[in-house]
Amino acid sequence: MSAARSFGRLLGDRRLTLVLRLAAGAVLVYASLDTLLDPQPFADAIDDYRILPLGLVNATAVVLPWVELVTGVCLIAGLWTPGAGLATAALAAVYTGALTSALLRGLEIGCGCFGDGGETLSWTDLWLRLALLAAGVQILATARFFDWPLAAVSSRASRGRRATRPTPDA
Amino acid sequence: MRQRFVRSLAGAVAIVLVGGALGLLANAVSSAGIPLLASEAAPGTAIGLAAGRQVHRAGGAAFVDARPRDDYLAGHIEGALSVPLGERARELGELRRELPRTRPLVAYCEGGACTSAFELSAWLAANGWRDVSVLADGYPAWEAAGFPVTQGAAP
Numbered sequence: 643m644s645a646a647r648s649f650g651r652l653l654g655d656r657r658l659t660l661v662l663r664l665a666a667g668a669v670l671v672y673a674s675l676d677t678l679l680d681p682q683p684f685a686d687a688i689d690d691y692r693i694l695p696l697g698l699v700n701a702t703a704v705v706l707p708w709v710e711l712v713t714g715v716c717l718i719a720g721l722w723t724p725g726a727g728l729a730t731a732a733l734a735a736v737y738t739g740a741l742t743s744a745l746l747r748g749l750e751i752g753c754g755c756f757g758d759g760g761e762t763l764s765w766t767d768l769w770l771r772l773a774l775l776a777a778g779v780q781i782l783a784t785a786r787f788f789d790w791p792l793a794a795v796s797s798r799a800s801r802g803r804r805a806t807r808p809t810p811d812a
Numbered sequence: 813m814r815q816r817f818v819r820s821l822a823g824a825v826a827i828v829l830v831g832g833a834l835g836l837l838a839n840a841v842s843s844a845g846i847p848l849l850a851s852e853a854a855p856g857t858a859i860g861l862a863a864g865r866q867v868h869r870a871g872g873a874a875f876v877d878a879r880p881r882d883d884y885l886a887g888h889i890e891g892a893l894s895v896p897l898g899e900r901a902r903e904l905g906e907l908r909r910e911l912p913r914t915r916p917l918v919a920y921c922e923g924g925a926c927t928s929a930f931e932l933s934a935w936l937a938a939n940g941w942r943d944v945s946v947l948a949d950g951y952p953a954w955e956a957a958g959f960p961v962t963q964g965a966a967p
Contacts, residue, residue: 680844682912689850689914689942696942699914700850704839709831716827724816725823732824782820 659784662777663717666730669774670714673756674707681707687754691744709733717781720789724782731778738771847872850914855937856930858948864918865959873916876936878928879951889920889951890960897928900935907936916943923950 652658677684685703688694694702710733716726737755744751744763753763755770786793839845859867867873868889875892877884884894893910895903911917917936921929933944947954955961 679838679842681839682844682846682915685846685850685914686912690940696850696852696914700846701848704846704848705832705835708835708838709828712827712831712834722823722827724820725825725827728820728824729827787819787823 653780654784656784659781660790662780663720663723663727663785663789666774666777666781667714667717667726669770670710670717670730670733674710674714676756677703677707678711684754687752690749690751690754691740692747692749693740693743720786720792723785723787723789725787727778727781727783727785729778731775731782734771734775734778738768738775741768741771846914851916851943853916853943853945855934855944857933857945859918859945861947861949861953861957861959864920864947864949864954865957867916867918868959873918874911875947876911876917876919876932877951878919878921878932879926883922883951885964887951887955887961887963889954890962892920893966895919895932897931900932904939908939911941913940914942916945917941918945918947920947920950920954923948923953926950 681700681703684707685700688703689696689699709729713726713729713733716722717730741753741763745765745768750762752761753767755767788796836848839848868875868891875889876895877888877892878895878897879888881894881896881899884892884896888894893907895907900907917933919929919933919936921927921932929946929950933946936944
């Protein structure tokens with residue numbers, strides 16, 4: 643019982659939230675970089691999954707890397723943090739679903755993750771998406787809306803302003 | 813708890829909207845931008861010289877030359893890739909790397925009664941390219957019209 647309670651405390655620990663935020667943010671920013679400015683190969687990778695109709699493939703390839711980037715930056719900077727956690731969980735859930743569906747259909751395609759396309763998709767590709775999903779849920783549940791480091795910077799700035807503001811009777 | 817989830821949802825929607833807007837903006841200004849609506853054409857769909865020139869000028873499509881390599885070296889549509897029928901199987905891997913399958917392609921040969929461009933378009937479509945049309949008038953008409961051509965191997 644106490645082991646379960648301490649495990650629960652660990653899950654809610656804000657230091658864990660910070661580590662997960664930085665790790666998930668780094669993964670999302672890194673994943674977005676290859677495809678940000680060259681969406682055509684990413685459109686190919688999305689098309690290979692044969693899930694979206696062709697009419698939605700290009701728009702998805704244009705928008706998705708930027709949503710990943712903004713989500714990752716928000717996670718790292720501590721801005722809209724629970725929202726970024728929810729977006730991370732949603733992205734990871736979509737990727738997990740797409741990968742699982744492709745693997746169950748026996749498609750021999752590249753993952754399309756991190757801009758690669760060389761290696762064929764395998765079940766081991768699922769782990770990172772599941773970890774990202776878990777991180778997103780933890781962040782959604784525990785993070786503050788305005789979190790470290792931005793919150794620390796802004797509170798220091800406001801303390802600084804208070805310190806330098808002249809008092810009325812000075 | 814419920815309020816927290818609603819605020820998180822609003823934050824996630826805001827992130828998607830900001831990301832989406834940045835993506836659309838970047839795609840609009842980037843030279844590697846793509847049309848938001850991918851096109852699809854049944855293999856062997858023929859286009860005329862004027863339509864071919866328009867597609868070439870717009871720059872979104874890639875031209876593929878189905879003629880023998882020597883003919884390609886002697887002169888080809890500017891920017892076209894050489895995919896002679898005899899060598900296409902060997903080149904599939906390279907083509908996959910060079911030509912995204914969601915990018916429109918225009919195949920051509922000598923025009924007139926030549927069939928290699930139609931065969932190439934069917935082969936490309938069978939290998940996953942979504943939009944492969946055929947410049948029905950072929951290379952001689954393109955060259956005669958004074959449209960951009962180059963000689964030698966592709967850069």
